[in-house]
Amino acid sequence: MGKRDYYDILGISKNASDDEIKKAYRKLAMEYHPDKNPGDKTAEENFKEASEAYEVLRDSQKRQRYDAYGHAGVKGQPNPFEGMEFDLTDALRTFMAGGFGGFGDIFGMGGGNRREQKMRGADLQLKMRLTLEEIATGVTKKIRIKKQVKCGDCSGSGAHAGSSSTTCPGCNGAGEVRQVSRSILGQFVNIATCSQCRGSGQIIEHLCTTCHGEGRAQASEELEIDIPAGVATGNYLTIQGQGNIGPKGGPPGDVIIIIEEQEHEYFERNGDDIIYELPISFVQAALGDKVNVPTLTGVAEIDISAGIQSGKILRMRSKGLPHLRQHHRGDQLLRVRVWTPTKLNKEERRILEKLRTSENIKPPKSIKSVFEKIKGVFN
Ligand SMILES: [Zn+2]
Ligand SMILES: [Zn+2]
Known part of the structure; x- marks a missing residue:
């Protein structure tokens, strides 16, 4: 099945302005956002499709390449949507990176309990070189990665055993601070994580001596990765939840494998x-x-x-x-x-x-x- 034209997806003309692109995407994203359509696969697909189109058309360089060469022009670019595992997290990340503020704000859900939203750990990117023979059959690879894992001494909390904690004075325990900002799309209430307590709402009295309150430690782990047959240079493979763990018990990021094909002798x-x-x-x-x-x-x-x-x-x-x-x-x-x-x-x-x-x-x-x-x- 061929890919649909990005302009068609967003329902705009070829010479749409950046503003029109943004508006069109915002409208579709609001309509199809998974939070508004729980369990609806079609809505989820539409949301991903719109996000992919927006990701390309909002970037003037990518848009030029797309206009000149079509989908092939934006293929192989360092673009998470070129991956084989285009997942919903990617689309949601675009959505959040799209300059619309947190999506809670868009749907009027701002002011929810941010304390539960701990900071997500970083994604880890690594290159994997494969021979043509491996690409022909698909292959399972074992790799060793260095990453941040939960600190074993405080179980990720960052607090020394038996240490008490007090309510953060910076946010009065809310874990977040509100800021009003203006953008071309109007006024947004921007809710930022409190920098004093980093969103936990609590100030720990005695920090864990092993991780100094960070809740994480460096470790080396082996990962087994199934590479499907037929991959090509520039393809991405996302292994969810295998990246660095977030600070103070926050959720882990992903491991992103970038495929690189070795030149063959014959x-x-x-x-x-x-x-x-x-x-x-x-x-x-x-x-x-x-x-x-x-x-x-x-x-x-x-x-x-x-x-x-x-x-x-x-x-x-x-x-x-x-x-x-x-x-x-x-x-x-x-x-x-x-x-x-x-x-x-x-x-x-x-x-x-x-x-x-x-x-x-x-x-x-x-x-x-x-x-x-x-x-x-x-x-
Ligand atoms: Zn605070
Ligand atoms: Zn610790």
């Missing part, structure tokens, strides 16, 4: 097709033959028809890479190259000399006419 990739240069002797080219060809999944036999020319492309159906998250595969394309021998023994030379003047050995007459034309130019 194979060239073109989308999901694999290109392989097939060298054959001129005898094979003239007489035809059966030859063995390496593919990503093993050796395959192919027929060379008599009289094949150098540069001819042969297609081996479904011998390429699997399409990501689909059942069919690309093809392997063989680029035939007739190889010329560089050493000849006496016998070989004798046989070839005998053929030298044979009419069928000479390239077609068209070559002659080229010479005639060139002569005409210079005379």
Whole structure:
């Protein structure tokens, strides 16, 4: 299924202003926001779709590329929506980053209990290099990552054992401070996390001596990651909840794996097709033959028809890479190259000399006419 046009999704014209884009997105986001449509999958899809369109069109550079090249123009860019695991969290993050303030404000839910909303830990990004063979079959990789985990001595609270805590004077225990701000979309009540207590509403008397009140410690953990077949450089894989844990027991961020494909010694990739240069002797080219060809999944036999020319492309159906998250595969394309021998023994030379003047050995007459034309130019 092809992707829908971003302008169509937002219901705007190609020359919509930034303001129109923002307004259109805001309208759709409010209509389809998961909080307003709990459990409605269609609304969730619409919300993601609108967020993706907005993510591209609000950025003038991405928008230019999209206008010029379509979806392909914004593919492979460092853009979380290009990932294979486009999840709702990403869309919600866009929504929040869209300059509309917290979404509670948009839906008139501001002033809720922020104390429960602890700070989320950071995402961890890492690159993963894969061979074409691994991409062809999909692979499970074990990686070791350094990340922040819950401090074992205070269970993430940041408080020393037996230590009491008092109400934060900065926010009177609310964990948040209210600020009124103005933007082009109107006036917003901005609710910020209290900087004195970092949102907890409490000031701890004695901090945990291990983590100094942070609630976190550095650790190294092994992670097993299933990479699906057919991924490409620039694809993202989001592993939810495996990033750094938030301070003072806040929720963890994600691990984001960025795929990088290693160059292959023999194979060239073109989308999901694999290109392989097939060298054959001129005898094979003239007489035809059966030859063995390496593919990503093993050796395959192919027929060379008599009289094949150098540069001819042969297609081996479904011998390429699997399409990501689909059942069919690309093809392997063989680029035939007739190889010329560089050493000849006496016998070989004798046989070839005998053929030298044979009419069928000479390239077609068209070559002659080229010479005639060139002569005409210079005379
Ligand atoms: Zn406070
Ligand atoms: Zn601690």
